[in-house]
Amino acid sequence: MNNFNYIQVANDTDAIEELTSNKEGQFIAGGTNLIDLWKYNLTHPGTVIDISGLKGCNTINEDENGGLLLGALATNADTAYHPLVEKYYPLLSKAILAGASAQIRNSATNGGNLLQRTRCYYFYDASSPCNKRNPGSGCPAIEGQNRMHAILGFSDRCIAVFPSDMCVALAALEAVVNVKGPNGKRAIPFAEFHRLPGERPELDNNLDAHEIITNISLPEEGFEENYSYLKLRDKNSYAFALVSVATGLKLNGGNIDSIRIALGGVAHMPWRVPEAETYLRGKEATEENFSAAAAILMRDAKGFGHNDFKIELAKRAIVRNCLMALDPKSQRPGAQPSL
Amino acid sequence: MTNDTIHFKPHSTQFIVNGKEVVLQFLPWVSLLDALRDHCKLTGTKKGCDHGQCGACTIIFDGKRILSCLSLAIMKTGCSITTIEGIAIGDDLHPLQTAFIAHDAFQRGYCTPGQICSGIAMLQEGKASTREEVKELMSGNLCRCGANNNIIDALMEVKEKQDYE
């Protein structure tokens, strides 16, 4: 970890100004991913701008459209356990609680969760080539160890996956990320916030260089009656997903009125295929129909040797999770399989 | 990083650690864990991985359990911190400490300070009802000696007795 300058800011305008005027400036809030990256010498801040005390950014409030505004600086724990989130957006609560550990959730913020970096072994090894850290140096994962890596949306430059659980639920809920920068405010639909690696794997998301996330809007629909988050990993808890699935659905009798399915652990961003959701609309909530939707979601999936198992695992996980969503009370801690 | 961008400007930092005020100067890069161990000489909190993966460095900060290895000391100025050294009151052990001894909830004992701080905070969070939920909410604390079941037994005993202020 290099030595760096440290300043505190009290509001988002000052924060943006400091970031704009300081070369190699980085915001810090909870620091649970950043400090880790610094210790591994993966990023080298020149000036660390402490935004953890920013006024008004750590609250959770109802908004005028019947939805919810999650402050970017609210902790993951405070968000997951907030009465309004637990009641109206239980899918989000369950997804957050499936991630990291209780200690990390007490420090990590919502904004930070969206901006966390991949945990690819080669990205995390400063002595290894990595197109994300060092564009043009190569991607050793493609021919190397790739158990945790992507099976969808990859490019020949990068097969990393995005590790957040919270974001899989936010993708399914069609949240909106509200940001502010030197050119003013804008609202980024969740599906447009993160990027696929393409030719620029060094870019994880579509934030401009000096923008700050202020809050995340959740629309009114939270799928509070039928939802499920399933996380499959090498340990029962405290490990990143190999495959995870977030499902929210609304039933009309035994038929699906609307459904959202998002996958984690399989791509550089949460994976949704609207065609799979459209396919299920109006159909019966059966294993057979969920299987057909899973096939659409996994179309074009390809493994790289050590992660081939993810393709079949994901198909089964999608079906299982959609069935689990029919009975949320049966769900177990740690987003483990139930039924 | 080139040398001309190095800044060596310590920041004055004030914490309340285990009820006592501590005022020290830290460079920004000092973690809360290293501040407690090397500067405050409170070596009860342990460094198991220094990367937030083992939970041995768990302390209680403003009533919440956090990882001190993933916190910068200067960012916690003005805060109240409880370490393992502050859990017992004089010679009187906290009920969880007594339960750990009674249930043999440790062998080598290196994970123990983190387990106890994490466990007390977990009980106070009040989010675990069943044994399975206790296990899930303690999953951020690793034990390599295999005392896990005994740790959960100790926690369940204290939870049942509601004896954990």
Place this chain on the structure above:
Amino acid sequence: MNTQQQVGKPISRLEGRLKVTGAAKYSGDYDVPNLLYGYIVNSTITKGKILDIDESQARALPGIIAIFSHKNRPSLPWFDIMYMDMDAPPGSPFKPLYDDHIKYNGQPIALLVAESFELARYAASLIKVSYEKESFNTDLEANIKKSRSPRKGMATLIKPLPPSPKGDFEKAYADADAKASGDFVHGTEHHNPLELFATTTIFEGDGKLTVYDKTQGTSNCQVYIANVFGLHYKDVRVLSPFVGGAFGSGLRPQYQLFLCVMASLELKRNVRVTMDRKQMFTFGHRPQTVQTTRFGATSDGILTAIDHTAIAETSQFEDYTEVVVNWANILYPAKNTKLDYKLVPLDVYTPIDMRARRKYRNARY
């Protein structure tokens, strides 16, 4: 006290109170005045040679006290016997910082010593090493054809090699009423105790050292330090009252002990060196093994034929052995046995004992 009355009753650990209050001190906990901190740099290639170490950026930092490498290490003994600790397997012990050769994956190549831990760690990241790489072998299965019999030595007296074949296994197996066979592959396993390996050396002056070391053998470390650094063993005091887990990894002196003591003697200062978690994967570990088994039995279940071969990895410089295949015939003696144990030297550090069962990665049967 009637001892019999105590048998079968649960009893609390004597040191329990110390552990649950954080009062038990481990090797990196001791409050030592005027302490310097060391941070180790490891090779980023598996095999080859160091061509150059560029220390310029590290040296430019204020507060850096010393940088040790093979280029400037103190004079060290040449004879293997001076480095042989009590648990050393047959072969040639590794000598840290001895020369510019990189022999194995993760080899330590330098030590930064500074006034603070953070400075030592940062300076370590600024060291730039250029290497001449050689091809390497770290995969047991890919190199299985290179297997050979282990060298004999003190270790094989304590850990006997398999007995010679008995009877005629092939015939007995062919004639057996019932047969079973299976191949098993076990991956490398690392001890990874919670406590990071650490040494705190107090330079007492007058040729004396007090060393707090994470070890399962304080006498072993005492004699090792005395031999390697030319001290009288009575002048070296090694203490390790509490160990935060070792599971076998502490049976031999680890390289942070060598580096810490070396720095303390050279600088005439108190020094602490703690490994980081990545470095905990770079020393003794449970070796990879490939095991093939064939069993023949009569129809009423009496084993008549046992064939068990284990091939394990070791380093290029020491033959670490385990007793793997002897057990089947000890537990269930059969008239016809073929037991064999071989090693494949790989470019890794020498394996070491590990308590608790190993877990197989692949099985075909």
